[in-house]
Amino acid sequence: MYSTQWAQYFFTIPTITFILTVIAICTPALVALFLYELEEAHLRAAKPASCRKLGLSTESNLQNEFYPKFSEGQPPNSKEASPAAWRVKSIWIYPVKSCRGVELEEGTVIATGMEYDRQFSFAQLKDGPAATAQEPGKEGRTQKWEFITQRQYRLLATVKTEMWVPDKSVERYTHHAEEVESGGVVVLSFSYQEPGWRGILAKLRAALRSTVPEKRFRVPFNPSPAQIEKAGYTFEQMTIWKDTASALNLSVEVPPELSTYLGMSNRLGLFRVDNSQLREVYRNAPRKEELGYQPVTGFQDAYPLHLLNLSSVHALSALISSSPSPQSQSTIPPPLPLSATRFRANIILTGPPAFAEDTFRLIHIGSTALAVCCRTARCKMPNVHPITGERHASEPDRTLRRERAVDRGAGKGVGCLGVQMVAMLDGRGLVRVGDGVVVKKWGKSEYIPQ
Template sequence: MDQNPDTVLLRSGPVIDATGLLLLISTITVFLLPLFIYFPPVPPSQRDALLETHSPIGVKHTKTKKKTTTSSSKTTINQLWIYPVKSCKGIQLTSSKVLPYGLEFDRLYTFAQLKSPFPLSTNPSPDEPQPKESWEFITQRQFPLLATVTVELFAPDPVKARGKPLYSDANIKDSFLLLSFPWQESGLRGVVSWVAAKLARGRSAVPERQVVLPVNFPSQAEIESRGYEREDVRIWRDVVSALNMEKDLPRELALYLGVSNRLGLFRVDPGRLREVHRCAPGKEEAGYQPVTGFQDAYPLHLLNLSSVREFGAKIIKDENLEQDLDARRFRANIIVDGPEENNPPYDEETWKKVSFTSSEAEGKQSKKADFHVSCRTVRCKMPNVNQDSGFRHPVEPDRSLRKLRDVDEGARLKGCLGMQLTPLFDDDDKKKKKLESWVEVGMGVEVGERGAHRYINQ
């Protein structure tokens, strides 16, 4: 008995040819793609968690033009920078509080490696005391990839936190630092992390590890619960007691940086700051004992873009050095600029005292921040490191600094660029024991005193 073809078709179900299958897949893809873009199927990062209750502080850096185009004839503050973790990426600000040890949030942390003294005895006597290992700070001079470790500052945002179930939690009301560095594991997990990074942050994103650090110094209870330890760490020739928080570091960070020794992370102790002497004003002149944290030697570093342009124009460039020398290589806190007729190159080297002032605006009071210009900044080889890629140029600009900027009798055969500053405070602040002032981008530069400088070594 012959079967009806229509009956056979109904029993076997619908037939989908290649064209229909392609159309079905295309329809599903078009429907799901926007969902993947706006709601990527990846777990939230630590940054995502912070953004729920906090907002990032800082502005995006834009490269400075060759010459200032402002209509103002005054020299002004062009940029402000802080470096919460020493030798890592900085954060550009529009304003900042000035404290005795420098700009607020500057150099709160430093990385250090545990080093053994050399040479070690090959046949040590049982009675002979063995030399102890010691912590020494590290910078881009030894580990240039520190330049690629991104640091973000997150401050509490009451608008975001309102209505959150944990709004009363003290952690939501604290500020935090977020460290990020590129890291992709091998094998399938690495492939998955690569795909997740693209889905979450865009085509140019790469997998990374993140570390959250507190801005406030931990309480004694937190120190004990987290297992932190107070240890000595060497900053140049100074040895200071600080809080070692290495337990918060992922092991991948040492591998990424190329640190073979034990890697530590030290938080400066606000009660054990280093006293600043040498070229800084004394206690009688400043009205307080100048101090600093994990800065190299003085509380702040000032740079003049006019000087950077003049010096950079004399360097013989190659493919590994940008044509317009990047001022970020010199890691200054305050960068000033102005028309060269009023701000000639290296004019800052004649300053002894300087004030940054803002005129009264509608509804705002005028502001003023005073500084003692303590000495020139004697450069090491760290400016050789590109602050975007972490590539360390083999010779420049260190070679040109030593050749062209050997200008300080106290630092012969060394290059100098920039000036070291010590904050000064007015008498009212000293009486109130509230030593602080403010600096903002756009503030005018007023030189209060000029004179010669001679660097004093440690």
């Protein structure tokens, strides 16, 4: 009965009304489909030719890092657990210093640390007539480039990094592609919405992916001499801590909007390490006579490799939660539980008891031998949230200084977490998630300041 009445009503609807109704119903879906295809085309166009993107295709290996089981370390001579219970949990590279990292399933260890790690660094122009962003074309002989990190500009933590490397298996691969000749491409992106209708369109496209509008730019990973000349890149001196290193200035590729996003007043630059003039590592590192080569590093703070024990991060979280906050900060909750990503290590282990890594001297990860140089002396950078870029007023720095000032060489009140390492090789090694970790030599060390 009702179906008959509905059919009679349907055929009495004017044609124009029916057409307008169908259009009204279908238009939002068609617009959404159009925007989705537009975003897909945009992403395809931005994909570097003849390259594949490094990184996990699945969820992070740290997705369960807060499980209580990772608080329970086991000694290597335990009857319940063999040394094989000590394993690599997660591997990271940070192509651009202080920016978002790339998590890997396996990584290559070379003389400078993990391949692709800390090869670039942002810097600001200090001194000289061209120091401010408002005077970009008045460089003088007195200009001085100085590296920057999240210590000064916390929003660097939110600058996303993609590492694209040449891959012959990629469709339409050609060894003549610029991206191949430069050894790959680094793509960086940060939150940005253009003014006007373009920005509105970008916002709608991003909403379909539950993201926000971004501005993307790319730089060649290791440009050839011909590419350097064509692009107008120049080798200049850049200061990193107490070192002054030669580095390739690729600042012409950096969009001016990034300075505004970071809140900078000085001119912003982007530099790549000069492989012909790498910084040599001494202090606690083994010498050339022992390794066969003098350890070197890129734009890491001091040593090529950084290792972290997940149970130590759990122990630090417990110390923070059991300690009352200062009265002046009592309304600010501590950033618990702490993620291991706050400490920006290359290799994150599970298995050893908390802080057992303090006495590692020589370890094997798979077949790769690594010399442990010293503890990692911590600054306030781990106070910055690795995803949002928000900086906590005191933690974990306050607890590290109180509970982990365990190294006389690091100085009074300097907290330590994790260890610094160099590779016992003059070539290449491989580390994989799940590799067993075996300590070949134990001992004590004392940090030597820069």
